[in-house]
Amino acid sequence: MVTQGMKNVGLGLLLSLAAIHANADYSWNFPEPVTPMALDTLHVHNKFMIITGIIFFVVLAIMIYSIIAHRKDKGFQPVADKTPSTAVEIFWTLIPFAILLLIDFVIMGIPAYHSVVMMEDTRDKATMVVKITGSQWRWQYEYLDGDAQGIKFVSNLTTTDDEMHNKAEKKEHYLLDVDNHLVLPVGEKVRVLMTATDVLHNWWVPQFGSSRVAVPGFIRETWVQVEKPGTYRGQCKELCGKGHGYMPIVVDALPMDEYKVWVAAKKEELAKAAAGSDKEWTKDDLVANGKTVYEKNCAVCHQVTGAGLPPAFPALTGSKIATSPIFGADGKYLPDSHLDRVLNGKGVMPAWKTTLNDVEIASVITYERNALGNSVGDMVQPSQVKAARQ
Amino acid sequence: MSTTTVAHHEEHHDHPTGIMRWLTTTNHKDIGTMYLTFSLVMFLVGGSMILGIRAELFKPGLQLMNPEFFNQLIGVHALIMIFAALMPAATGFANWMIPLQIGAPDMALPRLNNWGFWLLPPSAILLTLPFTLALFGIGDGALATGWTFYPPLSVQGGIGVDFAIFAVHLLGISSVMGSINIIVTLFNMRAPGMTLMKMPMFAWGWLITAFLLVATIPVLAGAVTMLLTDRHFGTHFFDAAGGGDPIMFQHLFWFFGHPEVYILLLPVWGFIPQILETFSRKPMYGYKAQVYSLWAIGALSVVVWAHHFFTAGMPVPALLYFMYSTMAISLPLAVLFFCWIRTMWNGSMSFETPMLFAVGWIILFGIGGLTGLVLADVAADAQYHNSYFVVAHFHYTLFAGGIMGIMAGVYYWLPKMTGYMYNEKLGKLHFWLTAISFNLTFIPQFFLGLAGMPRRIPDYALQFAEFNMISSIAAFVLGFSQLLFVYNIVMCARGGKKATGQVWEGARGLEWTLPSPPPYHSFTEQPIIK
Numbered sequence: 001m002v003t004q005g006m007k008n009v010g011l012g013l014l015l016s017l018a019a020i021h022a023n024a025d026y027s028w029n030f031p032e033p034v035t036p037m038a039l040d041t042l043h044v045h046n047k048f049m050i051i052t053g054i055i056f057f058v059v060l061a062i063m064i065y066s067i068i069a070h071r072k073d074k075g076f077q078p079v080a081d082k083t084p085s086t087a088v089e090i091f092w093t094l095i096p097f098a099i100l101l102l103i104d105f106v107i108m109g110i111p112a113y114h115s116v117v118m119m120e121d122t123r124d125k126a127t128m129v130v131k132i133t134g135s136q137w138r139w140q141y142e143y144l145d146g147d148a149q150g151i152k153f154v155s156n157l158t159t160t161d162d163e164m165h166n167k168a169e170k171k172e173h174y175l176l177d178v179d180n181h182l183v184l185p186v187g188e189k190v191r192v193l194m195t196a197t198d199v200l201h202n203w204w205v206p207q208f209g210s211s212r213v214a215v216p217g218f219i220r221e222t223w224v225q226v227e228k229p230g231t232y233r234g235q236c237k238e239l240c241g242k243g244h245g246y247m248p249i250v251v252d253a254l255p256m257d258e259y260k261v262w263v264a265a266k267k268e269e270l271a272k273a274a275a276g277s278d279k280e281w282t283k284d285d286l287v288a289n290g291k292t293v294y295e296k297n298c299a300v301c302h303q304v305t306g307a308g309l310p311p312a313f314p315a316l317t318g319s320k321i322a323t324s325p326i327f328g329a330d331g332k333y334l335p336d337s338h339l340d341r342v343l344n345g346k347g348v349m350p351a352w353k354t355t356l357n358d359v360e361i362a363s364v365i366t367y368e369r370n371a372l373g374n375s376v377g378d379m380v381q382p383s384q385v386k387a388a389r390q
Numbered sequence: 391m392s393t394t395t396v397a398h399h400e401e402h403h404d405h406p407t408g409i410m411r412w413l414t415t416t417n418h419k420d421i422g423t424m425y426l427t428f429s430l431v432m433f434l435v436g437g438s439m440i441l442g443i444r445a446e447l448f449k450p451g452l453q454l455m456n457p458e459f460f461n462q463l464i465g466v467h468a469l470i471m472i473f474a475a476l477m478p479a480a481t482g483f484a485n486w487m488i489p490l491q492i493g494a495p496d497m498a499l500p501r502l503n504n505w506g507f508w509l510l511p512p513s514a515i516l517l518t519l520p521f522t523l524a525l526f527g528i529g530d531g532a533l534a535t536g537w538t539f540y541p542p543l544s545v546q547g548g549i550g551v552d553f554a555i556f557a558v559h560l561l562g563i564s565s566v567m568g569s570i571n572i573i574v575t576l577f578n579m580r581a582p583g584m585t586l587m588k589m590p591m592f593a594w595g596w597l598i599t600a601f602l603l604v605a606t607i608p609v610l611a612g613a614v615t616m617l618l619t620d621r622h623f624g625t626h627f628f629d630a631a632g633g634g635d636p637i638m639f640q641h642l643f644w645f646f647g648h649p650e651v652y653i654l655l656l657p658v659w660g661f662i663p664q665i666l667e668t669f670s671r672k673p674m675y676g677y678k679a680q681v682y683s684l685w686a687i688g689a690l691s692v693v694v695w696a697h698h699f700f701t702a703g704m705p706v707p708a709l710l711y712f713m714y715s716t717m718a719i720s721l722p723l724a725v726l727f728f729c730w731i732r733t734m735w736n737g738s739m740s741f742e743t744p745m746l747f748a749v750g751w752i753i754l755f756g757i758g759g760l761t762g763l764v765l766a767d768v769a770a771d772a773q774y775h776n777s778y779f780v781v782a783h784f785h786y787t788l789f790a791g792g793i794m795g796i797m798a799g800v801y802y803w804l805p806k807m808t809g810y811m812y813n814e815k816l817g818k819l820h821f822w823l824t825a826i827s828f829n830l831t832f833i834p835q836f837f838l839g840l841a842g843m844p845r846r847i848p849d850y851a852l853q854f855a856e857f858n859m860i861s862s863i864a865a866f867v868l869g870f871s872q873l874l875f876v877y878n879i880v881m882c883a884r885g886g887k888k889a890t891g892q893v894w895e896g897a898r899g900l901e902w903t904l905p906s907p908p909p910y911h912s913f914t915e916q917p918i919i920k
Binding site for chain 2: 045062079086100112113118204206213235240246
């Protein structure tokens, strides 16, 4: 009976060991590595799994032999160990000690040392820098140097509420799709700076083998060098509140020439958006645009209807902040006004000034004041948001 | 002189009965029973929480609960299982068995003992009350940060965090008092002739655990108090805007949190060799080597904490130090594994339920240990960290290594405690159901982690669906199998085949020299150890 159960346990592990060798099929192991770091990690992992697998099965075999042979119901008489001779005892117990010493600090320890040094070398040969900012519950990407300098955008989950609540068919990349992908050139070492605006987040793309916590108020570094063009997906892996499962990462790795085309197009798009903040908008346009912004960014807490989830997330419908005046007599925005709260946040409410542009902030405020059951009738112009930032 | 002793003796027999017996008791066996019962109840509470989680994760999409409630369940499940199920079970055994094993009449500090236990129910209430309050519209539910309380999320959280902080304070005070009691008992009340190096292994395991608790619980208490003042009194210990650092909390938390793992396991490493020698019918191998290994593990456990957050960012020398020191823990553990198996070797083994659990425990805890060795590698840890691989790993150490170890102890000592034999067939059935469904629950989670599924997410991408479904089904089998355990214990307490004092043919140690159940005052005359 005993041996049978052990076979069950053993079989499970044997399967896992077999899977490690079947590198072509990555569903039983790490996904296909596309960076030097992920490749290194996979090698380290495979090596360790084989070593620990061998230790496990050798020890298990010895145990199983003993369980079969040294049984009372087979009439086996206990062979008492001779009166404890300390020297013999020390000799025998030092054998497993020595084996592990060799495995830990030589067979596993030396490659592990090189991996750590490689993983932490974020600057040598890095050709560009990308800053990644985690917020509840979206990632923001900013290109800090080179051609792409100044490109900055927010990346939001595109999976719909209906998909999550089983009211619509789940798409192929359920929970792993975003509106704006991070785009990186293939073959270039990219230094990644990581920070957060509210709580801890962790940017993790399994195929890159790198993961680093984004700490609010600090900059952490890592690097990626994608060797193969393609689209890679990952998720936040530090519990960051109710939207933790809903802030995926999507990275497009493009060959250099395509990357350059993307950079040019993205710059043009951002320039157009910036121009929007100087133009005078009509209320209807702001409300229409605001609906999109609201549903993408705000509805997760305040709900699509504006009813909120009290007490943690207050309702916007009829709320004091969303219905009281924004600007004082001097034309400046009032403290604790609608604009102040959206720009600067308070408590659980994030500060949106770093993640949304002027048009988006103006639109979403105008939308909240003239929809969701509110009808204040006033509006905020993007130019006023721009002024308020100064 | 002799008359006063007799009078004293009589007075103690005059203890209250009924409910007052349990409320006012200072008897080590009564308190031990209460600890063990409390632990069993909380094991079921924590277990039903996780069945809720596994039901939600049965398939992609949100079925049963919203993400906020999901986050509350995972954190409270962990706190309950660690602080209210595993730790009280070990303390329950300590209360019951340490005086019996060292030939003492009772624990050294009986009133402290009573107080230590009665702090537990209030803290269990504090942990679970926010769920109930939320139903009445007060607050927004329990702690939703996971059991690790990481700021800034925990600073942002609702009153559930405050409740959990106070619960941890009470549990910590209770543990420290229990530990002081055990240290004092072991140093002062051993039978004449029982030197430290003749103490039963269980006593050794607990002695080291007690020292670790006294050393590390105050650090946890300090860390959560700093969190409390950050939340309510405007301090900035963990807020960069005021010069603090969120990662400092992780250092403080895991300075407690890593030794905590050994706090949970050392008592088990104590009594498993005793079970092995009993059912192998020969003395345990390498007593001295085991004692020194326990000490080495205890000492190493307080210097390896940062391996829990390699990805938080650390200088290279720190990464290397924490990696190599963590790997070093495998050296004394290898010695322990060798001694356990060497104890079985050449024995005359029989496989009653405690032995089944003990042998299964060696194998499954071995998987937990070996995956832990792999996790120590900084580069590979970047992948494993906070993925389901880690979830599977620590359930191999804490469910298999902790709870299944405790179950071995329960079956081993239950006849001694109740005076009746439990149902052997049901016990064996419980073992096989537990061992098989446990593996089917957690082996798929290793693969989920490797494939890239992060832990603590309420919903997952479609490629993770099959493994999650297997894991959920097995988790329900695992959960419901535990009802057999409860039934077996209850039936055993109510009656059955009478147990002898010796109970097991090969049992060694002072506790087996007393009748089953032992008299109210264990050893009124101290036995002499040669």
